[in-house]
Amino acid sequence: MNVISPPSPIVKSVKLSKLYNNHQVVNALNLSIDAGCFCGILGPNGAGKTTTLRMLVGHCPMDEGELSVLGLAMPENASLVRESVGIVPQMDNLDPDFTVKENLFVYGRFYGIGSEELKIRTKELLEFASLEEKADCKISELSGGMKRRLTLARALINKPKILILDEPTTGLDPQARQAIWQKLRELKKQGLTLILTTHYMEEAERLCDRVIVMDQGEVMADSPPKELIRDEIESHVLEVHAASEELVARLKQDKSLARYEKSGDIHFFYGEKLNEALDRLEQGEHDDFLFRPANLEDVFIKLTGRDLCE
Amino acid sequence: MNKFAGTLLFLSRSTSIWSRNIRVWGKLAGPSLMGNFADPLMYLIVLGYGLGRFVGQVEGMTYMAFLASGVICTSAVNSASFEGMYSAYTRMEVQQTWLGMLATPIGVAEVVFGEILWAATKSVISVGAILIVAALLGLVENIGALMILPVAFLTGLCFSSLALLVTSSAKSYDFFLYYTTLFITPMVLLSGVFFPIDTLPSLVQWVAKVLPLYHAISLVRPLMTGGEITSVFMHVFILIAFGSVAAFIATCKIKKRLIK
Numbered sequence: 001m002n003v004i005s006p007p008s009p010i011v012k013s014v015k016l017s018k019l020y021n022n023h024q025v026v027n028a029l030n031l032s033i034d035a036g037c038f039c040g041i042l043g044p045n046g047a048g049k050t051t052t053l054r055m056l057v058g059h060c061p062m063d064e065g066e067l068s069v070l071g072l073a074m075p076e077n078a079s080l081v082r083e084s085v086g087i088v089p090q091m092d093n094l095d096p097d098f099t100v101k102e103n104l105f106v107y108g109r110f111y112g113i114g115s116e117e118l119k120i121r122t123k124e125l126l127e128f129a130s131l132e133e134k135a136d137c138k139i140s141e142l143s144g145g146m147k148r149r150l151t152l153a154r155a156l157i158n159k160p161k162i163l164i165l166d167e168p169t170t171g172l173d174p175q176a177r178q179a180i181w182q183k184l185r186e187l188k189k190q191g192l193t194l195i196l197t198t199h200y201m202e203e204a205e206r207l208c209d210r211v212i213v214m215d216q217g218e219v220m221a222d223s224p225p226k227e228l229i230r231d232e233i234e235s236h237v238l239e240v241h242a243a244s245e246e247l248v249a250r251l252k253q254d255k256s257l258a259r260y261e262k263s264g265d266i267h268f269f270y271g272e273k274l275n276e277a278l279d280r281l282e283q284g285e286h287d288d289f290l291f292r293p294a295n296l297e298d299v300f301i302k303l304t305g306r307d308l309c310e
Numbered sequence: 311m312n313k314f315a316g317t318l319l320f321l322s323r324s325t326s327i328w329s330r331n332i333r334v335w336g337k338l339a340g341p342s343l344m345g346n347f348a349d350p351l352m353y354l355i356v357l358g359y360g361l362g363r364f365v366g367q368v369e370g371m372t373y374m375a376f377l378a379s380g381v382i383c384t385s386a387v388n389s390a391s392f393e394g395m396y397s398a399y400t401r402m403e404v405q406q407t408w409l410g411m412l413a414t415p416i417g418v419a420e421v422v423f424g425e426i427l428w429a430a431t432k433s434v435i436s437v438g439a440i441l442i443v444a445a446l447l448g449l450v451e452n453i454g455a456l457m458i459l460p461v462a463f464l465t466g467l468c469f470s471s472l473a474l475l476v477t478s479s480a481k482s483y484d485f486f487l488y489y490t491t492l493f494i495t496p497m498v499l500l501s502g503v504f505f506p507i508d509t510l511p512s513l514v515q516w517v518a519k520v521l522p523l524y525h526a527i528s529l530v531r532p533l534m535t536g537g538e539i540t541s542v543f544m545h546v547f548i549l550i551a552f553g554s555v556a557a558f559i560a561t562c563k564i565k566k567r568l569i570k
Contacts (some may be wrong), residue, residue: 059412059569079415087413095404096332106333109326109413158414 010035010162010193011056016065018051018217025051027217028065033195033210034105038188039041040196040208041245042296044304048217049197050090053164057082058194070161083111086155090166094139094146101135102148121157128183129153145176154184159256163187165196169203181207201296203215211296213303219302225296232299234258234270238277241266251277270294320423323416327424332431346389346439350381354440354447357504365527369506372534378449379531380503382440383465384459386433387523390466391494392428394473395486401425402477408568418565426470427556433466434459444534451536458533464546465526475556479562497521522552 011033018026026048033039043048054060056069058078067074069081091130095103104125108118126132129149144148155163165184169177175230177200183205188194198204204211205225211229213221221228240251240267251269252260254277257272270275274291281289324381337343358374368376401407408421414543441458446451500507500514501523507515518524525545 057413061569080415082413082415088415089406089409091406093410095330095407095410096405097337106330107410107414109329110323110411110416112322112326112415155413197357 001248006036009033010037010070011195013055013090016052016055017063018048018055018060019063021133024217026055029217029219031212031219033193035193036188036191038207038209039196040186040199040204041195041214042199042210042219042300043197043205043214046216047214047304049214050166053166053195053197057085057087057162083158084161086158086160086163087163088148088151088155088163088168090103090149094147094150094154096139099136099138100131100142103139104154104157107154108212111158113158115244118157121159125153125156128186129157130179132263143176145172145179148172148176148180148217149183152180156187160192162193162195165194166178166195167199167242169198169200177203201300205296208210215304228299229294233302235272235294236270236274237292237294237298238269238271238274238281239266239290239292240269240286243267243288243292244287247284247286250280270298320420323420324424324427325487327416327421328413328428328431331425331428335432342440343435346385346436347443350436350440351443353381354378354443354449358447359383372449375449375535376506376531377445377504378444379534380439380464381436382444382462382534383501383523383526383530384498384503385436385440385483386462386465386526387469387494389432389436390429390470391490393432394425394470395477395480395489396483398425398429398474398477399480399483399486402564403480412568418568419561422474422557422561422564425474426467426553429473430466431468432464432540433462435566437462446462450534452535455533457546458530461526461529461533464549464553465522468522468526468549468556471553471556471560474558475563478560478567497523502527522549525549 009032011031013029015033016026016031017024018282025046029048029052031052041052043049051060055062055067055074058081060073062075069077070084072081074081075098077310095106098106101122104122105115105118107231108121109115113121126135129152131146131150131153134146139147139150152168153164155165168184169180174179184194184196186205196203196208209224211221211223211225211228212219221232223231238251240248243251248267251257251267254269254271254274256271256273256275257269258272261270278291281287343489344488354374354377362377365373369375376494409570412418423457440461443457445455473489476486480486497518500510500518501521502518503523507518508522510518525548529539529542529545531537
């Protein structure tokens with residue numbers, strides 16, 4: 001007997017494009033995501049992240065290119081694909097007329113799942129989301145973090161193979177965010193394929209096996225987060241705040257300096273060691289500076305620019 | 311998948327939308343039912359007794375009996391319209407309930423059809439309430455009046471489809487006032503709810519006969535009074551025609567609005 005394994009890649013797009021009012025929101029995107037991967041999509045607002053996610057489930061008509069999800073051509077098979085996909089949207093759309101438990105139950109009915117089976121799944125998911133005590137509460141009585149956990153639980157009611165999360169932790173406090181992260185790691189362990197967009201670099205760095213940086217509808221970089229930091233950017237950053245022109249000029253003379261940027265009154269010196277500049281600062285009077293290893297945010301800024309994307 | 315299985319799947323998904331809505335209604339059934347009973351009761355008693363004194367017999371029946379069938383149809387229209395506009399808009403735009411549904415295998419057409427079914431069910435509930443009131447007031451001739459319930463359902467299907475068509479282009483709740491003020495109210499005044507339309511100029515009569523409410527009333531009034539129904543097929547056809555064309559366009563427009 002053949003063992004049926006999920007098709008690999010589980011998501012594949014070729015030259016996928018989307019135009020809104022003659023503006024190229026997604027531009028000839030080639031994407032290939034393997035089963036079991038935890039893939040993060042980063043990008044400034046308007047980079048095309050949400051549009052890409054929407055196309056994956058048939059919530060956005062594609063203008064050009066090809067897309068297959070779970071080996072099925074899209075958008076023809078959108079309904080079939082959604083049977084095996086869970087979606088955590090950017091904006092909560094829980095049903096305010098129902099209790100926590102009812103939200104899971106009624107949502108399961110939309111998949112045509114029988115009530116007996118749903119009772120079992122509802123119980124399991126309430127436990128998974130740590131919401132057992134809130135089972136009979138109204139949605140309006142839940143905190144932001146609880147609502148997100150319920151939305152996550154709801155997205156799992158159909159036992160999906162792929163979970164799509166659009167900014168799942170935006171607006172949550174650190175504890176609530178950590179709680180969501182922990183749940184997502186658990187799901188990854190169970191073999192789920194996760195695709196997430198986020199504005200939090202730390203989130204992508206901690207959770208994802210792979211980070212795709214998008215800007216203006218195109219992929220700017222695509223690697224595991226550690227490799228991105230290693231390959232795309234100098235190892236260290238020296239941030240000097242509110243320094244005089246003269247001091248900046250002298251710091252720039254450091255021979256190991258690879259790149260310099262200024263944003264507002266902060267001066268960024270990128271390089272490997274920056275010993276000379278550091279010595280100079282330590283000997284001088286100016287003490288408002290920070291020397292640190294480069295992180296994903298530096299990569300992100302380098303790739304997508306410092307300007308506000310509005 | 312063959313056609314039969316496809317249709318069955320479509321219906322079962324639409325029914326899951328319908329049962330979601332009835333579940334919500336169940337939570338607030340008390341005040342909702344009170345409205346269903348109290349409103350028509352007041353209309354019937356106040357207008358029926360008050361005006362009835364002056365009017366006497368209309369088309370061979372008491373004014374209250376004449377009015378009852380009109381009030382029944384108006385109630386079917388209002389229930390379905392309210393559900394198709396204010397409630398549907400809330401689920402589409404404010405609560406984004408529909409987007410949640412569309413994240414499951416359910417498609418836009420199934421959501422729209424589920425909403426239409428539900429709104430028509432609300433028409434049946436409110437008409438059922440009035441029928442009980444009318445029967446208690448002795449305005450119902452015989453058991454045949456139960457056939458009014460399927461007519462109420464049909465009227466609900468027709469007017470919820472029209473309402474959803476309005477909703478599909480609505481930007482806010484205020485938009486619905488155009489439809490109620492410019493379409494529903496004049497239609498109710500002209501379709502023979504309060505007086506027989508043959509007193510109107512022939513051009514106005516002609517306009518009234520093109521609109522669906524007149525046809526609903528033409529079916530309901532004889533059922534209430536045990537009279538003979540004429541041109542059943544034409545009345546039913548017009549209600550279905552308005553409903554299906556509106557439902558089709560509404561589905562296309564809502565698809566464009568949500569799947570973009």
